Amino acid sequence: MTENAPTEKPLRRDAEENRRRLLAAAAEVFAEAGLDATLDEVAARAGVGVGTAYRRFANKEELLEALFRERVADLDAIMDRAAAAAEPWLGIVTYLEETIALTAGDRGLRELMLRPPQGLEFVDEARARLGPKIDELVERAHRAGALRAGVESSDLVMTVLMVSAVADYGQDRAEPPWRRFFALVVGGLRADAGGALPGAALSPAEADELLRAGRPGGGRVLRRRGP
Amino acid sequence: MTENAPTEKPLRRDAEENRRRLLAAAAEVFAEAGLDATLDEVAARAGVGVGTAYRRFANKEELLEALFRERVADLDAIMDRAAAAAEPWLGIVTYLEETIALTAGDRGLRELMLRPPQGLEFVDEARARLGPKIDELVERAHRAGALRAGVESSDLVMTVLMVSAVADYGQDRAEPPWRRFFALVVGGLRADAGGALPGAALSPAEADELLRAGRPGGGRVLRRRGP
Amino acid sequence: MTENAPTEKPLRRDAEENRRRLLAAAAEVFAEAGLDATLDEVAARAGVGVGTAYRRFANKEELLEALFRERVADLDAIMDRAAAAAEPWLGIVTYLEETIALTAGDRGLRELMLRPPQGLEFVDEARARLGPKIDELVERAHRAGALRAGVESSDLVMTVLMVSAVADYGQDRAEPPWRRFFALVVGGLRADAGGALPGAALSPAEADELLRAGRPGGGRVLRRRGP
């Protein structure tokens, strides 16, 4: 849908340009202000009218989805790098570190991950897509005896969420503080961390359930408004 | 702003009663629905009119602040228990676990901690009050050789924030999953966790700065509204 | 819900006053401009802010419903008068004329009757309420041999709709022209009008169906807008 032929339809040129600008603006705005940011704000930052934003994206959700898809593509690349890691443990660390780095400065992305507004299916889709890749990483590491007993995929995901939650503190520093906090957590995943993780291990179904709707108060992040 | 004069006038009696009811209601409402909950909701739960809420608290922010102060009082109690722990490491764990448990069921509190509304001095106050107690805990543990080298107060605070971030997953279970995630992190704080924590340790001033406003885009959690 | 006790709650006084003003303003505005009229317009005409309109009525639909209920009450009264008419044919004419007079200047009411926005259940309810009364009127007239063979309730309703459709032409005149057009139609209902009405008579179920949803293009009158 982007550029297969060098020059496709001339008219599309500015449309695509605006789409790009909108996505870039949205990335900035949502990263800074979270999902509550208005499309007016996004459009203004992109230097276009709101109408244009709504011409490119049917609604706020679709814009978020497009944005999210870009991030999921990034995650795919990360997963590939992680899978290609020379040794299993490195794969785990690659996945964790790079994913956290990706979400570190992005408040909107974190809100999407921590508390996806109810009914946003693209988050579920992403999970369905990436989940197996993480599973593989985990299995490989377990086979190599690199992971602590009882550690599962969902624990890695939670690790990402936990560190991400504090990851935008001090984003402007050369050595962002989150690496320090990451170090705090990652040790707990290693084979030499001690006994098996306490608590009943979550079955995949349970983990899915927890991630999707197991939060009290639901996920009213995208307000339903207007007529 | 409340008890400066030693003699309280009788009228103060039901005013205080209303204040108490409002705080209790607010605690419930914000815990369940997060900071987006309306003051009408709070007032209704308290069984008073909104006007009363605005007579007791200048605005939503002040109500939140008062609420937060109550939680800080809870934290004080926790700190006392932690300080009285039989051995230093237990003190650390007591502080962490109980603090996380406190926030686990409280969505509003978590939102407040992860993203304090800009300009609010909640966290400053809390730090001023609790910081020294945590410092003491940390020093005691270090003296006893129970803490990993390089671990500082701010690392404990971050630990709380990290685990809190995922603490509402599966709140309805008998054994809440957050204990599992806590186990993941806590190991990294123990003396036997490995070398010193990587990354420059944050000075108290830095930590303070980070926690308050060191995030790009600030923390627009409370919308500015009204006439 | 209005005034049972002479002075109930003092505060309610202005609220009720505003409610009345809003209903009066809405009656005017919707009568003149149809259902597309905005609540801003209604509020302005009532001399209050939009917020007040939304405090009294949950949304536009509820305001319309309240308005409509008033009209249905009027219709009830009309039906009572019609049922009490000295002779059956007079009852029919009373129903028709007074109902048409009621809707004559009211564009909104006609839109509601001719093309009720999909999903507006209060129109159905009104039909369910008034239908039997019309049936009775018709049966009584048939028993007295006053009605043309084959004439059914739905034919009376259609008569009202037909004449109403042109009834606001020349509303300002002393003798409104619609009486002339009514005279054109009413003869067709009398026993001496000729043979039975042509066309398959509609069963009650069919009539209901036709009135409710049997229109191509659906009834998008209340636009769904906004978030």
Add this chain to the structure above:
Amino acid sequence: MTENAPTEKPLRRDAEENRRRLLAAAAEVFAEAGLDATLDEVAARAGVGVGTAYRRFANKEELLEALFRERVADLDAIMDRAAAAAEPWLGIVTYLEETIALTAGDRGLRELMLRPPQGLEFVDEARARLGPKIDELVERAHRAGALRAGVESSDLVMTVLMVSAVADYGQDRAEPPWRRFFALVVGGLRADAGGALPGAALSPAEADELLRAGRPGGGRVLRRRGP
């Protein structure tokens, strides 16, 4: 504005083609969805861009006007058939039935007739063009003693409007119900219907006035919009 010059330039060819397509599309779209349908919808159905629509027609109103003119041409043909009817009463019935049949399936046309957008001169033109033909029909019928005393052209027009108003109920049936409702009205026009129609007969000027703007609140059917 179209064919003043006898020689059409070749470029005009596809322009005319587009105009035709737009009108055809508009006829369909407005017939189905009413006047609220968007020009984007029309253009899409016509297979052209909106810009083209705006090149052919200054605005939505003008497109509607052009459309209406086409219908008036249809009415011309109907009038010719009616005038050629074997006997006067048949002429009247032909006019009425065929006109109603024309509007029966056309929601937009009905909206236009019942509530012409303010300031549009559609109806004036139509009246100017068709009025005399209807007059002739009426006179012929009166001369033959076929029409009820006092019945005038405007009464026939009103008859059309009245029946049209309910003509879309049950459009999907083999025998559309409107014929039944038409039967209800048409009897009132016949010579044997009884005495002269009550009410002052409308003078042509009055009728014209009534049809054009004689409704309180005017006919805001097309919203004023745009930059």
Add this chain to the structure above:
DNA sequence: GATGAATGAGTATTCATTCAT
């Protein structure tokens, strides 16, 4: 000339805050 992208005022609804009763 055609295209469809851009625009922005307009619409329904919410909610923090103020104020008359």
Add this chain to the structure above:
DNA sequence: GATGAATGAATACTCATTCAT
């Protein structure tokens, strides 16, 4: 002092119309 009614700016989204390509 308490109450809850009133306010209006803010928000997501639509669509008639204009304009660059």
